[in-house]
Amino acid sequence: MRFTVAVLPGDGVGPEVAAEGVRVMKRVGERFGHEFDLHYGDIGGASIDKHGLALTPETLKMCKRCDAVYLVAVGGPKWDDPLAKVRPEDGLLGLRKGLGLFANLRPVKVFPMLVDSSNLKPDVVRGVDLVFVRELTGGLYFGKPKKRWETPRGRRAVDTLAYSEREIERILRVGFEIARTRRKKLTSVDKANVLESSRLWRQIATEIASGYPDVELEHQLVDSCAMRLIQRPADFDVLVTENMFGDILTDEASMLAGSMGMLPSASLAGVPRGGVSRAFGMYEPIHGSAPRRAGQNIANPIAAILSCALMLRYSFGLLGEAEAVEGAVNRVLEEGYRTFDIMVEGMKKIGTREMGELIAERI
Secondary structure, eight states: OEEEEEEEEESTTHHHHHHHHHHHHHHHHHHHTOEEEEEEOOOTHHHHHHHSSSSOHHHHHHHHHSSEEEEEEOOOGGGOOTTOSSOHHHHHHHHHHHTTOOEEEEEEEOOGGGTTTSSSOHHHHTTOEEEEEEEOSSGGGTOSOOEEEEETTEEEEEOOOOOOHHHHHHHHHHHHHHHHTTTSEEEEEEOTTTOHHHHHHHHHHHHHHTTOTTSEEEEEEHHHHHHHHHHOGGGOSEEEEOHHHHHHHHHHHHGGGTOGGGOEEEEESSOOGGGOOOSOEEEEESSOOOGGGTTSSOSOOHHHHHHHHHHHHHTTOOHHHHHHHHHHHHHHHHTTEEOGGGOOTTSEEOOHHHHHHHHHHTO
């Protein structure tokens, strides 16, 4: 089979890490008889430097013509001026909106051999295997009005948290569908004791639950959810959140796995019925561009490689191939190989390229 993939390496360690994901993609093609037609483009700071825009219309068109998008990271101190009219993150938000990517999936799985890499006690993180489903195109990041201005009493700013019934319903359905393929437990995260948008969210979640009698629904306030993620993370199965809550909670949850370098993500334009979608998607590790690590061959490529596995599963329907990639990652870790961020005494420390090569060899 032949698939077209838009590759957007981005900034900082992005190009180095993207190269290892591409290496794994090509190995999957050789091993299983597929062809991946890769089309490269700029995004974020790299695009600002070249074109004056974080996302050009040409790059967006290229992404729309492909079967999936593979993106690594954007941003860095070079473009961090708060008064700048164009920021690297604008490219990421533009892709999400322009491609209709409303559902962000972030699996958090603690590999047994990495329980000692977390800052938390092994007994707390052992057995953690959960999935965040984050609404990606609504809420504070996109609501209007959004502006800042000067007043006689000083500077002011406003952001708007707004959600429609349709936006809430479709993201909750993604969560229920995925929960059906796992342990059949869904946690809907909100702030219903304060926010009207959260009260609507909770009401719709309760209504939709009647169509999924096989899935247990619980409601959780976002602040207590943040606490439970540290106290008893293994209790969770699938969590569904609005945009900003999900942004914060998923970064917190990344520390359960020992490093952001271990966690992939998928952003989908459709509901994965039965847990599998052939819908268009964008796939990226959750870590940032880490500009201070760029060019040193030390960044962890595992999250980017596991993002490729999600692409194989959710956009291309290649479940066996996805499992082969995940199995290869597991074997390399079992053999004791580690990048700097997950390194512990007694293991074998290797670099970005070496980790990518070892994983590709074991597919």
